[in-house]
Amino acid sequence: FFAYTIYLGAGEQGSRGAGEQLASESSSPSVSSLPSSSIHSPIHPSTQWAALELLQALGFRVNPNRQLCQSAEDVQNYYDQWATRRLQLSYLTDGVVVKLNDFALQQQLGFTQKFPRWAVALKYPAEEVPTLLESVSFQVGRTGAVTPVAELRPVQLAGTTVARATLHNADRLAELDIHQGDTIIVRKAGEIIPEVVRVLAELRPENAIKVTMPTHCPQCASALVKPDDEAVTRCINSSCPAIVQGAIIHWARRDALDIEGLGEKWVKQLVEQGLVHSVADLYSLTEADLEPLDRMGKRLAEKLVGAIAASKARPWPSVLYALGLRHVGTVNAKTLAQHFPTVDALAAASPEEIATVHTIGPEIAQAVAQWFEVPANQTLIDRLRQAGLQLAADEDQAQAAEAGALGGKTFVLTGTLPTLTRPEATALIEAAGGKVTSSVSKATGYLVAGEKAGSKLTKAEGLGIVILSEADLLALIGQD
Structure with a gap:
């Protein structure tokens, strides 16, 4: 059987948790003084356990609760023992980390694209706490997706104060049968994102009103749409302030048009002041338009106008990604731009033609083709062309x-x-x-x-x- 090295894993709020190797202020012993029985080689230990022993002997802080297990049963026992004992630790934990002890075996097993095959995190069930639902708000994202959000009476959960939790979509709302004033159970999905687990219907106030998805956008009052094959309810008004704000923030990202200085606070002011209604409006902004914005000033206005102008030189794949088409990230944008060297070529392609491109499936192809069929998007492309954006591959470079x-x-x-x-x-x-x-x-x-x-x-x-x-x-x- 294999030997396992095991120790507690700290959660995202943990302080000096498992596996951290912080230098101790105490003096370190010489390598020659290390016990040979626990370390195969002072310089090159052959096991995980020996490496931790070496680090501790050299004065580094390692987890004192680690354990060398001789079987999977030992691992299970360790996991069970710490299910409650971990609550007495001075840092937060979310599970137990198990590693194959032998470095040679670790090397044989190797890695997937992102993770080692010789280590696993055994998570404990997420902490759940009750609280009161005070109201439900509805957020509109960059793609028009409308997400219900539970506004909660603040409660301590996994080391932080939680006052909001996602309700995901209309289907989840219906499943929970949630009402105003309900007492609900909240946990952190993946120990990060607060979500509503269930409703304590027996504590529901009399005559409580059931929460349902709105029929019109809370930002622009346009009628919302929920396709039969999707769980998401959407606003399809491209001029919706929430969609415009999200689209501009995405447009200015480093891997898109890389407009330095155009952060969320400036975008919000630009939209609220009515200075921009689409990304194309950015290219007609002047310093005089920007200077009156809160905390902007002449110097920042000059820099921002310059950064917007510089973004016109960004290549066609970056522009395609920045447009924010559904399912088109940086990789798919590069792939599409290679096969369709101009925006006109891509706009004229049928879903079947787009789907012939390697790695571009029917769903992506359909989304791309549908985007170019929308009159407002066609107008946007014309305006970007007039502004001087790169909507075709550089022929010399190509x-x-x-x-x-x-x-x-x-x-x-x-x-x-x-x-x-x-x-x-x-x-x-x-x-x-x-x-x-x-x-x-x-x-x-x-x-x-x-x-x-x-x-x-x-x-x-x-x-x-x-x-x-x-x-x-x-x-x-x-x-x-």
């Missing part, structure tokens, strides 16, 4: 990329590369004309595999795909 060493080739990255991060490797491949996707398929040309490559490597080998190291990739590009 031709240079296509003629590059990796022109037309598809790559997948897996594992940890020696010197390049994933974004750096992706940028190199795309600059040389290649395309990077997230999943291995028959269409994949090369798999670039680093240390601790996972299941993608196995699948690529099974499909006979060429496996490259970082050095091989650089040589292929011509940067060896």
